[in-house]
Amino acid sequence: MKVLKTWFGVWAGALALSAMFAGAASAQAIEKKDLTLGVGGKGLLYYLQLTLTERLGYFKDQGLNVTITDFGGGAKALQSLIGGSADVVTGAYEHTIRMQVKGQPITAVLELGRFPGIVLAVRKDKAAQVKSFKDLKGMKIGVTAPGSSTNFFVNALIAKDGLKPEDVSIIGVGTGLSAVAAMKKGDIDAISNLDPVITKLQQDGDVVVLADSRTEEDNKKLFGGNNPAAVVYFKQDFIDKNPNTVQAVVNAFYKTQKWLAAATPEDVAKTVPEEYYLGDRALYIAAVKASKPMYSVTGIIPPEGMKNALDMLVRFDAEMKDAKVDLSKTFNDSFAKKAAAQM
Missing domain, CATH: 3.40.190.10 (Periplasmic binding protein-like II)
Incomplete structure (x- = not known):
């Protein structure tokens, strides 16, 4: 009888433990796979x-x-x-x-x-006339898409020098090779984009970097930190x-x-x-x-x-x-x- 009670106690404990794990698993069930x-x-x-x-x-x-x-x-x-x-x-x-x-x-x-990680760069033949963000006034600036973070980046930087978003022309050039092509063909005067697009344009000698947000030091300069x-x-x-x-x-x-x-x-x-x-x-x-x-x-x-x-x-x-x-x-x-x- 004592053995039976012991066995029952072990079985009941195992059942309770099993139920607990089942409940935990159920609680973690993914609602939408x-x-x-x-x-x-x-x-x-x-x-x-x-x-x-x-x-x-x-x-x-x-x-x-x-x-x-x-x-x-x-x-x-x-x-x-x-x-x-x-x-x-x-x-x-x-x-x-x-x-x-x-x-x-x-x-x-x-x-x-x-x-x-966004970089604002100017076409090399325009670099001599762009010494600060205010010099971008009236220029065509390529971004991944209007309203995107690359667009916000441009707006934030030109605002530092008193310009408004409407003081430049924002053009969506996409990402990858389409963005590279827009710069190489001269469709834009400057570009706000990311790697590997920027590194490609830099290595090919097509652009001069005006603002770089890829490192902690540069972000401190531009925005005061993270x-x-x-x-x-x-x-x-x-x-x-x-x-x-x-x-x-x-x-x-x-x-x-x-x-x-x-x-x-x-x-x-x-x-x-x-x-x-x-x-x-x-x-x-x-x-x-x-x-x-x-x-x-x-x-x-x-x-x-x-x-x-x-x-x-x-x-x-x-x-x-x-x-x-x-x-x-x-x-x-x-x-x-x-x-x-x-x-």
Whole structure:
């Protein structure tokens, strides 16, 4: 009888333990496994972590089926989220601020880039007449897409010298070889773009750099410190309804951040598609090396970074000047912290 009681006690304890684990597993069940992710310029180093996460298989490791839609610029990727054709976007952090003001709350859940990595460069034959941002007045400036982070970068810099957005002509030139071609053909006077486009134009001797945001030192000069760039963001109501899905997405990207922190530029080149090289593998490796400092290693935006981003927008955007922004609602760090605790 005593043996029977002991056996029953063990069985009951095992059953309770099994139920507890089953409950925990159920609590972590992914609500939406099939996701559409929007991005504006997937081949740019600004979004390197997206391609790496895809190629390394980390989305699948988390039980996700992610379809990536690549647009000509970040503004179009944002529109895809607002319009409902995308569930999640890798895009510029400042979009979370601007959309809050428009009454459409979107929230970043992971920082990918702690610096923008955007470079403003002038065509070489125009360089002699451009000594400061104010000298860009009246010029045609190529950006990935109007309304994108490359456009914001131009607006913020010319505002430092008292110019308004309408004082220059903004032209969407896309990413990759289309942007390179626009500069080489003389369709634009200056360009605000990212690597590997900028490194390609520099190595070919086509441009002179006016402002560079790829390093910590340069960001201190331009913005006074950290200025968050690429993030992973969702509509807030999606986060509320699908917290486990969001956590799975963050886990995948966070694993990539750890991989990237230890990887060499050569490792990166082996992992991405060859078309990212713009026809020159050595150039791509050089571009990765130049851009490496801009990537986040914690996934968390510091408060001063959020403030710097807001201050930058207020400088040039009249819509933002009197707006009341709750920065705590633009970034949720709980998912990154949980990802870190699990690894």
